[in-house]
Amino acid sequence: MSERLTREYHIGEEIGRGRFGSVFRCYSRDSGEVFAVKSVDKAQLTDALDLDCAEREPKIAHIATAGNPHAVQIHAAYEDDSFIHLVMDLCDGGDLFDRIAARQGAPMGEALAASVMAAIMEALSVCHRRGVAHRDVKPDNVLFDGEGKVRLADFGSAECFGEGTLMSGLVGTPYYVAPEVVAGRDYGEKVDVWSAGVVMYIMLGGIPPFYGETVEEIFESVMRGNLRFPTRIFGGISSAAKDLMRRMICKDVSRRFSADQVLRHPWITSVGSATCVSNLK
Structure with missing residues (x-):
């Protein structure tokens, strides 16, 4: 030491x-x-x-x-x-990955998922306004402190960007990485919004939207970007939640929501605002 x-x-x-x-x-x-x-x-x-x-x-x-x-x-x-x-900061309340895994595939209620998403997007909104992209948003990097408050962690892959200045490099975790990153193109901060959208999908559905047996197969699925909501899994999920996920997990970066737009979406403002994250089990 x-x-x-x-x-x-x-x-x-x-x-x-x-x-x-x-x-x-x-x-x-x-x-x-x-x-x-x-x-x-x-x-x-x-x-x-x-x-x-x-x-x-x-x-x-x-x-x-x-x-x-x-x-x-x-x-x-x-x-x-x-x-x-x-x-x-000490965050000894575990991480979102463990809490999702503890549910053994059972989806999380929309109110709790919305409260977690609101906190993640508030953290990203501040980062993006300051010219920093996290570039590795995933459940493992969403921690809970002793009071149950959500904290975005691990900025080891983060990068600075500016007006007219994009980022490059294959950075992130396969299930969550945005297609423009996989394609090898220069990209902006909206890669974080895509990743957060995948986190939301997993919280509500218990499975990732894009998957494969190998990293290559996962990347191929991400590049296709064929976002589906199987009825047997998402039949009880609100149309507002699905609408927000479509706007976040959107291949067309120009149409993909920003962090601030996510925070203004009705699913966040009406569903997530009334729920305490510390109730998440």
């Missing part, structure tokens, strides 16, 4: 593990406040792109998350010869 990190924080037990490192509970030695610290093992970063993303994450995340109530805040960053350490 970094000497500066351990001087300022007491490192507690491991509470998570990922592809590039581990997450530990930690405590400020000054205030006693509880945080999480993500320690990224540089030895696991097998190429220059991985290392660049890890080193840029604190800077981009600070731009995107500072004062953003539905994003995990990064409070401090440390680096030594072997690790990059990020001290961030």
Whole structure:
């Protein structure tokens, strides 16, 4: 562990593990406040792109998350010869992936799904206004804090964009990645809206809209973009919810909703506003 990190924080037990490192509970030695610290093992970063993303994450995340109530805040960053350490908000209420998996394929009620979606889109709206795209929106990166509040996490794949400046590169997770990313074209922040739409589809239907046995087959399905709502699964889902998903999971980027447009959609404003996310089980 970094000497500066351990001087300022007491490192507690491991509470998570990922592809590039581990997450530990930690405590400020000054205030006693509880945080999480993500320690990224540089030895696991097998190429220059991985290392660049890890080193840029604190800077981009600070731009995107500072004062953003539905994003995990990064409070401090440390680096030594072997690790990059990020001290961030502790979200010990699990993630959306685990909560979806615990339902064993049973769909989530629309009111709860809408409240989760509202929080995700509020986080993305702030990011996009600040010129940052998350680029890896998926249930694993939607966390819950101790009060059940939704927090968008993990800005390791995030990138800055600007007026007339697009992004490039195959970044994201196959089930959730937008078709323009798969096609190798330059793209804008609406890739996050596509991914969030896929998250919404999975919450309401229990299955992804595009799937395959291999990554290649998943990408082929994404590129076809044939969005369907099987009656046996979506028969009880409202027309407003289906309308919003069509507008988010839309191959035509010019017609795809922005984050702000999603937040103004009736399904969000009327269904999601009255539900407390902490009730999500």
